[in-house]
Structures are given as C-alpha cells and as structure tokens.
Amino acid sequence: MANIYDNAYALEKAIRESDEFQGLQQAYDAVMNDEQAKQMFDNFRNTQVELQQKQMQGEEISEEEVEQARKVVETVQQHEQISKLMEEEQRLNQVINDVSRIITKPLEELYGTDQEGQQ
Amino acid sequence: MANIYDNAYALEKAIRESDEFQGLQQAYDAVMNDEQAKQMFDNFRNTQVELQQKQMQGEEISEEEVEQARKVVETVQQHEQISKLMEEEQRLNQVINDVSRIITKPLEELYGTDQEGQQ
Ligand SMILES: [Ca+2]
Ligand SMILES: [Ca+2]
Numbered sequence: 001m002a003n004i005y006d007n008a009y010a011l012e013k014a015i016r017e018s019d020e021f022q023g024l025q026q027a028y029d030a031v032m033n034d035e036q037a038k039q040m041f042d043n044f045r046n047t048q049v050e051l052q053q054k055q056m057q058g059e060e061i062s063e064e065e066v067e068q069a070r071k072v073v074e075t076v077q078q079h080e081q082i083s084k085l086m087e088e089e090q091r092l093n094q095v096i097n098d099v100s101r102i103i104t105k106p107l108e109e110l111y112g113t114d115q116e117g118q119q
Numbered sequence: 120m121a122n123i124y125d126n127a128y129a130l131e132k133a134i135r136e137s138d139e140f141q142g143l144q145q146a147y148d149a150v151m152n153d154e155q156a157k158q159m160f161d162n163f164r165n166t167q168v169e170l171q172q173k174q175m176q177g178e179e180i181s182e183e184e185v186e187q188a189r190k191v192v193e194t195v196q197q198h199e200q201i202s203k204l205m206e207e208e209q210r211l212n213q214v215i216n217d218v219s220r221i222i223t224k225p226l227e228e229l230y231g232t233d234q235e236g237q238q
Contacts, residue, residue, distance in 0.1 A: 007130040
C-alpha cells in the first residue's frame with residue numbers, strides 16, 4: 001500500500017523534472033507573459049470549451065460558430081509562441097497517456113481476460 | 120524521459136502486487152468461477168452500461184427500466200461474493216484515483232496558477 005504511494009510520488013517527481021514538463025512550463029510562461037498572446041490563447045481556449053459544452057449537452061452549433069472557431073484556431077496556429085505551447089501540450093499529453101496505459105494494465109488484464117472467456 | 124517510463128513501470132508493478140489488486144483479483148475470480156454468480160454479475164454490469172449509454176445519448180429512461188435496474192442492484196448486493204467484488208473494486212478505485220491526482224499535480228499547478236492570476 002505505502003509502496004504504491006511512494007511510487008506515485010516518485011513518478012510525479014519524474015514528470016515534474018522531465019524535459020516534456022519543463023518545455024511545457026516554459027512555453028506556457030512565454031505565452032502568459034505576453035499580454036496579446038495570453039488574450040489570444042484565452043480566447044482560443046474559451047471558444048473550445050464553449051463548443052465542447054454545447055456538443056456534450058446536445059445543443060446545436062451554428063455554421064457561424066463553426067466558422068468563428070475555425071478562424072480562432074487559424075489565428076493561434078500562426079502565432080509562434082502559442083503554437084509552440086500547443087505542441088508542448090501534445091508532447092506531454094502523449095507521455096501522460098502512455099503512463100496511464102501502463103499503470104492501468106493490471107486492471108485491463110483482469111477484466112480483459114474475462115471478456116474474452118465470456119463468449 | 121526514460122525516467123518517467125521507469126517510474127511508471129515500477130508503479131504498475133506496485134499496483135499489481137498490492138493487497139488491493141490481489142484482493143480484487145481473488146474476489147473477481149471467485150465470482151467468475153461460480154456460474155450463477157457470474158451470470159448475475161454480467162447481468163448487473165450490462166444493465167449499468169445500457170443505462171449509462173442511454174443517459175449519455177440523452178435518451179429517456181423509463182420508470183420500468185429504473186425499477187428493473189434497482190432490482191438488479193438489490194439482488195447483487197445480497198450476493199456475498201458479488202458484493203465483496205464490488206467492495207474490492209471501490210477499494211482499488213480509491214487508490215487509482217489517489218494515484219491519478221498525485222501524478223497530474225504538476226499539470227494542475229501549471230494551469231491552476233494561471234487561472235488564479237487571470238481574474
Ligand atoms: Ca472468464
Ligand atoms: Ca497568470
């Protein structure tokens with residue numbers, strides 16, 4: 001039991017000290033310390049969250065909203081610091097997804113075996 | 120980089136060898152090796168998944184279905200081996216949730232700090 005938590009804290013430390021996390025932090029700070037970039041990025045995130053919420057709640061998304069979202073994405077993709085931040089986010093996300101797959105493997109094996117045998 | 124993966128595999132091993140996972144495995148095997156318990160448990164899980172899917176797709180759930188689900192839950196709760204399995208699942212879930220909170224802390228801090236400063 002303690003062993004799980006010890007290992008989880010060691011992993012947290014490894015993530016925090018990784019090139020991926022450090023790179024993300026730098027890219028994030030660069031955007032946050034540039035008022036114009038920050039506003040652009042906040043606007044992008046807000047637009048994304050809004051559309052996701054509508055989608056999840058089954059609300060209709062108008063053509064105008066889709067077009068508006070497309071423009072926002074285009075704008076941030078052309079911004080060097082913001083696209084760097086988005087790259088770094090994807091890079092760390094990949095690592096976190098890998099980690100998640102690794103540590104849930106025992107559970108997957110336990111339930112997966114049964115599903116196979118269930119037929 | 121390698122360090123993250125080394126730590127993730129160490130954590131996976133710790134989970135696999137933990138009392139929580141071993142207990143879950145035993146409870147699971149006990150149910151799966153008892154044909155009647157297995158059918159009851161499968162029925163319970165299928166009912167749950169069905170209702171969740173309907174809910175997520177915004178479909179209406181009839182009173183009859185709610186009543187049927189309630190009965191299925193009642194039945195499995197009275198089954199010693201199945202309720203043991205459900206307890207063990209909750210116990211391991213708690214650990215996995217803790218682990219997840221620990222390892223996503225760096226990210227939470229990174230984005231959380233900004234949200235505070237954003238106002
Ligand atoms: Ca089986
Ligand atoms: Ca800030």
